[in-house]
Amino acid sequence: MLISVNLQSDVPLYTQLTNQIIEGIASGRLAPGESLPSVRSLSSDLGINMHTVNKAYAILKQDGFVEIHRQKGVVIQHDLPVADAAYRTSLEEKLRPLISESICRKLSEEELLNLCRSLFRQIQTDS
Amino acid sequence: MLISVNLQSDVPLYTQLTNQIIEGIASGRLAPGESLPSVRSLSSDLGINMHTVNKAYAILKQDGFVEIHRQKGVVIQHDLPVADAAYRTSLEEKLRPLISESICRKLSEEELLNLCRSLFRQIQTDS
DNA sequence: TCAACTGTTATAATACAAATAGAACAGTAA
DNA sequence: TTACTGTTCTATTTGTATTATAACAGTTGA
Numbered sequence: 135m136l137i138s139v140n141l142q143s144d145v146p147l148y149t150q151l152t153n154q155i156i157e158g159i160a161s162g163r164l165a166p167g168e169s170l171p172s173v174r175s176l177s178s179d180l181g182i183n184m185h186t187v188n189k190a191y192a193i194l195k196q197d198g199f200v201e202i203h204r205q206k207g208v209v210i211q212h213d214l215p216v217a218d219a220a221y222r223t224s225l226e227e228k229l230r231p232l233i234s235e236s237i238c239r240k241l242s243e244e245e246l247l248n249l250c251r252s253l254f255r256q257i258q259t260d261s
Numbered sequence: 262m263l264i265s266v267n268l269q270s271d272v273p274l275y276t277q278l279t280n281q282i283i284e285g286i287a288s289g290r291l292a293p294g295e296s297l298p299s300v301r302s303l304s305s306d307l308g309i310n311m312h313t314v315n316k317a318y319a320i321l322k323q324d325g326f327v328e329i330h331r332q333k334g335v336v337i338q339h340d341l342p343v344a345d346a347a348y349r350t351s352l353e354e355k356l357r358p359l360i361s362e363s364i365c366r367k368l369s370e371e372e373l374l375n376l377c378r379s380l381f382r383q384i385q386t387d388s
Numbered sequence: 389t390c391a392a393c394t395g396t397t398a399t400a401a402t403a404c405a406a407a408t409a410g411a412a413c414a415g416t417a418a
Numbered sequence: 419t420t421a422c423t424g425t426t427c428t429a430t431t432t433g434t435a436t437t438a439t440a441a442c443a444g445t446t447g448a
Contacts (some may be wrong), residue, residue, distance in 0.1 A: 192367055236352060
């Protein structure tokens with residue numbers, strides 16, 4: 135899967151990486167068991183530091199999206215983490231300010247739901 | 262409206278403030294024309310620095326949610342900003358990683374939409 | 389007029405996170 | 419052995435978040 139970073143963005147580089155990899159899993163472009171590039175090769179390809187890639191991989195490992203095989207390096211987990219109560223709470227806390235502002239800006243409930251539905255399907259079928 | 266901050270949170274204080282005020286507008290607890298506490302009184306009440314509150318107010322002013330009256334201080338805008346194309350794009354960029362992870366965690370499209378709908382109505386009617 | 393309040397600005401210091409840099413270690417594969 | 423894997427260590431630079439003090443211009447009410 136093709137991975138890139140935007141040095142101008144205010145989103146931290148390691149967050150850009152984790153976001154892209156998680157979207158890759160969601161879309162099926164990254165299948166369970168598949169290997170990710172090594173920290174050294176990916177950092178070299180992107181022109182960024184090794185430790186930045188390592189931090190992204192460490193977060194993905196921490197959250198249960200990847201596991202480390204001494205042989206194959208970093209591979210996508212077969213048993214991906216599921217949406218438990220704690221996750222749903224944190225998701226709500228992240229959605230709340232976004233939905234609040236959309237209400238202020240007179241986005242209707244239907245428009246918001248259509249946007250979410252459209253994104254959901256676009257990500258899921260973007261393999 | 263009651264405003265509070267969580268010093269333990271990893272969300273910046275000024276972001277906590279802007280989020281709460283925007284949610285207050287969305288819910289109707291803060292009506293257009295209504296005044297916000299002065300930077301000095303609010304910072305004193307919350308036990309934080311004046312500049313932190315001032316930064317939050319400056320962002321709200323920048324985004325068009327409040328205006329400055331030399332007499333009344335900081336008041337909620339009558340003509341609130343609307344959801345233009347630029348806003349929709351930025352909203353999509355913020356929703357995308359959240360939805361991607363929810364797909365990874367096997368949250369169904371219906372569950373996600375129900376959560377968004379529930380939040381939308383809860384915020385809107387929470388006055 | 390005077391005192392008390394408004395937002396605003398300037399300067400400085402502290403603390404922390406993000407990113408980079410160079411180096412080394414333990415384990416594994418060809 | 420050589421070359422690769424993730425991991426860890428120390429150090430530096432940069433930028434943001436937060437606090438601290440101070441001052442300014444304008445407004446309000448006594």
